[in-house]
Amino acid sequence: MIEIIQADITTLEVDAIVNAANSSLLGGGGVDGAIHRAAGPELLAHNKTLGGCNVGEVKLAPGFELPAKWIILTVGPVWRGGNEDEADLLSNCYVNSLELALTKSCQHVAFPAISTGIYGYPVEAAAKIAINAMKNYENKFERIIACCFSENDVEIYKKLLS
Numbered sequence: 001m002i003e004i005i006q007a008d009i010t011t012l013e014v015d016a017i018v019n020a021a022n023s024s025l026l027g028g029g030g031v032d033g034a035i036h037r038a039a040g041p042e043l044l045a046h047n048k049t050l051g052g053c054n055v056g057e058v059k060l061a062p063g064f065e066l067p068a069k070w071i072i073l074t075v076g077p078v079w080r081g082g083n084e085d086e087a088d089l090l091s092n093c094y095v096n097s098l099e100l101a102l103t104k105s106c107q108h109v110a111f112p113a114i115s116t117g118i119y120g121y122p123v124e125a126a127a128k129i130a131i132n133a134m135k136n137y138e139n140k141f142e143r144i145i146a147c148c149f150s151e152n153d154v155e156i157y158k159k160l161l162s
């Protein structure tokens with residue numbers, strides 16, 4: 001089942017939350033900053049051992065001080081107008097995160113709206129890609145959660161899902 005909620009993703013008691021990180025994995029603004037603050041300094045220490053992450057790919061970290069068990073680290077594409085493979089790269093973020101979650105037997109996974117903040121991806125186009133990937137994996141999980149930060153994003157996701 002796909003669930004659309006408005007929440008701070010760091011508060012969710014789920015098997016895994018996904019972080020929209022940057023390729024250094026060493027912290028940044030937006031949801032990444034919030035996750036680092038809430039997970040505590042062990043996350044940065046762990047991530048320093050990972051050697052970064054390419055766009056569309058994923059790495060794994062424990063949840064540390066978060067209620068979530070795992071943090072799936074992925075790097076969304078920066079929006080450059082739409083002709084730089086952004087859609088495929090963004091789709092890879094969702095698919096690779098869900099595949100990694102399956103290998104850890106996660107049943108509940110929550111995603112932020114990857115790339116739609118600082119990275120500038122238009123929300124509706126990004127949400128379409130998110131929902132498509134989630135639908136393809138819906139029957140492999142109890143719950144896939146689209147964790148929106150704004151009410152406006154919730155409306156967009158709900159419209160696309162229905």
Ligand code: ADP
Nearest residue numbers: 008009020030031034113115116117118119149
């Ligand atoms: P990116 O660099 O991939 O664009 P951002 O963190 O700037 O990542 O934004 C991605 C989305 O995460 C945006 O919709 C932003 O509003 C949202 N966001 C920011 N903080 C949180 C949070 N604590 N929980 C959930 N979503 C958040």
